[in-house]
Amino acid sequence: MAVTDRATTRVAPRSGTIVEPAPVLAVPKPDTWFKRNESKVIGTISVTTFLVLWQSLGFVRAAWPQGIVLGGLKLAVPPTLFLPVPSEVILAFRDLVQGGELAQDVAVSLQEFAIGYVLAVVVGVLLGLGIGWYRRFSYAVDPFITFFYATPRIVLLPLLIIWFGIGIWSKIAVVFLGAFFAIVINTAAGVRNLDANLIKVARSFGATDLQLFRTIALPGSVPFVLTGLRLGIGHALVGVVVGELVAAQHGIGRLMAIAGSTFQSDKVFAGLIIIASAGMLTTLLLQRLERRYEAWRPRAN
Amino acid sequence: MADTVGVKLEARGVTVHYRRRRSEDHFLAVDRADLEVGEGEFVCIVGPSGCGKTTFLNAVDGLLPLTGGSLVLDGRAITGPGPDRALVFQQPSLLPWRTVLGNVIYGVELRGAITGAEARERAQRHIELVGLKGFEDSFPSELSGGMQQRVNLARALTTDPEVLLLDEPFGALDAQTRETMQLELLRIWNQTRKTAIFITHDIVEAVYLADRVIVFTARPGRVKMSVPIGLPRPRDLRIKREPRFLEYELKIWESIREEVMRSNDMEERVA
Ligand SMILES: Nc1ncnc2c1ncn2[C@@H]1O[C@H](COP(=O)(O)OP(=O)(O)OP(=O)(O)O)[C@@H](O)[C@H]1O
Ligand SMILES: [Mg+2]
Numbered sequence: 001m002a003v004t005d006r007a008t009t010r011v012a013p014r015s016g017t018i019v020e021p022a023p024v025l026a027v028p029k030p031d032t033w034f035k036r037n038e039s040k041v042i043g044t045i046s047v048t049t050f051l052v053l054w055q056s057l058g059f060v061r062a063a064w065p066q067g068i069v070l071g072g073l074k075l076a077v078p079p080t081l082f083l084p085v086p087s088e089v090i091l092a093f094r095d096l097v098q099g100g101e102l103a104q105d106v107a108v109s110l111q112e113f114a115i116g117y118v119l120a121v122v123v124g125v126l127l128g129l130g131i132g133w134y135r136r137f138s139y140a141v142d143p144f145i146t147f148f149y150a151t152p153r154i155v156l157l158p159l160l161i162i163w164f165g166i167g168i169w170s171k172i173a174v175v176f177l178g179a180f181f182a183i184v185i186n187t188a189a190g191v192r193n194l195d196a197n198l199i200k201v202a203r204s205f206g207a208t209d210l211q212l213f214r215t216i217a218l219p220g221s222v223p224f225v226l227t228g229l230r231l232g233i234g235h236a237l238v239g240v241v242v243g244e245l246v247a248a249q250h251g252i253g254r255l256m257a258i259a260g261s262t263f264q265s266d267k268v269f270a271g272l273i274i275i276a277s278a279g280m281l282t283t284l285l286l287q288r289l290e291r292r293y294e295a296w297r298p299r300a301n
Numbered sequence: 302m303a304d305t306v307g308v309k310l311e312a313r314g315v316t317v318h319y320r321r322r323r324s325e326d327h328f329l330a331v332d333r334a335d336l337e338v339g340e341g342e343f344v345c346i347v348g349p350s351g352c353g354k355t356t357f358l359n360a361v362d363g364l365l366p367l368t369g370g371s372l373v374l375d376g377r378a379i380t381g382p383g384p385d386r387a388l389v390f391q392q393p394s395l396l397p398w399r400t401v402l403g404n405v406i407y408g409v410e411l412r413g414a415i416t417g418a419e420a421r422e423r424a425q426r427h428i429e430l431v432g433l434k435g436f437e438d439s440f441p442s443e444l445s446g447g448m449q450q451r452v453n454l455a456r457a458l459t460t461d462p463e464v465l466l467l468d469e470p471f472g473a474l475d476a477q478t479r480e481t482m483q484l485e486l487l488r489i490w491n492q493t494r495k496t497a498i499f500i501t502h503d504i505v506e507a508v509y510l511a512d513r514v515i516v517f518t519a520r521p522g523r524v525k526m527s528v529p530i531g532l533p534r535p536r537d538l539r540i541k542r543e544p545r546f547l548e549y550e551l552k553i554w555e556s557i558r559e560e561v562m563r564s565n566d567m568e569e570r571v572a
Contacts, residue, residue: 197394
């Protein structure tokens, strides 16, 4: 009798015996705005603090050009030449844009990156699928891949310049080589690590090799392929910048090289920010793609 | 029952070895198993764990090559998987990137006999049959183990095979769902009277479902005993309480126990 329907008991307590509804422990409260955006808020605060501190270096520099004397200690403030502050970098950036060369440099670098990277993706994914799928083929090409993957591809640059000249093609080649191996190796690993049970299912329902490839190997290796693509971006950007530092007619790397050798560190920083933004943007796009393809993945929490 | 109708499947001295990864010797999993399954017969196979039941069933499905003996289906030797058979796997083995509907349709999609709206409609019917209506768009990671297993069953049923091979399909289900699924399976089977080979650990399940229960010996597996179940059909769940039912149950239980004891003895002697 005591434990009757809780809802009715609460509304109409019978004969004085109020049966308390069971206390509901730990009701998950709706997350506050802060909790939902915790990572962004804390990240923004930390970056802003960093930028403010960095910028304040400029004020210190303006107030005490000779450095700060504390007792017997003299703290020198690094000159602009050595470490420009954010506002100076922005000014340098503006000058570069107004000067008109930046557009061309960006266009050239972008071209090298895009062509090299897309080539690496196409060839890398196709070859990686082939290597993962055909065991004998992998035996044949694995030694080469291991050799090149263990070697920093940048060391091939002098050779690539001899072969392709100092125009964009030597940079495209180095970008390609940079991204290619990460993509090949990850794609092949994705195909090799397929769930044996699923292959059995496909075989049981009479799958042809092509069907097995299309319905199991391809979707099953997507997460690995995307990881390869993401790792490839970093290598590709290194290729662009270093390639242009060594020998180029145009490009962000070349711009930075010239600025560096003429002690225009604010311009070096401007170039660095462009490269970093490009890397972050591409990675972000890929993460979006990864999330879309992994809707079926079990959530960790 | 098997005598009156034609023989559907004939296993003669079926022997299967597994290749060992690290050593040269081969591992004997099924040793000269003989079995005849009649057209439309429902056969259950029981036996100690690891005795080679899954191995035998995979061989019937054409997934494993025989190292001895022969498997003949409808007068033709089995050389590989075919549209006349469908296997319900011991593990759900669903494609994690496909929804329930996508998984159930997978079998017919590979076979290619029916496509498009017709295939979807048939898949949908079997999803409802196994009680998963409303979950068509869920991914396997969003289902319980039992629900995944029902998708596994629906996938095989949708291909409409002549012989249904089931490897402990209800092993992961709770007792209630299990009985519901047994009822459902018998209902489906009663309509179509397909030949079925059903592996289970559950003796009650075996007696309840089968025309005949086959007891396998301990590894390496062979057929130890064949018990025809003379219970009338359709069978109500209450039949599980009848003395005749319990007699069958006891007989099979003793036979399995004997096998387990024997294999334990053997292991002790080896040790
Ligand atoms: N792929 C494999 N490679 C090597 N040995 C295997 C393989 N699969 C199974 N075995 C061995 O073959 C024997 C029979 O296995 P099988 O899976 O057929 O048993 P089972 O009767 O289905 O057991 P359970 O009832 O536990 O599912 C086992 O001893 C197992 O160790
Ligand atoms: Mg098994």
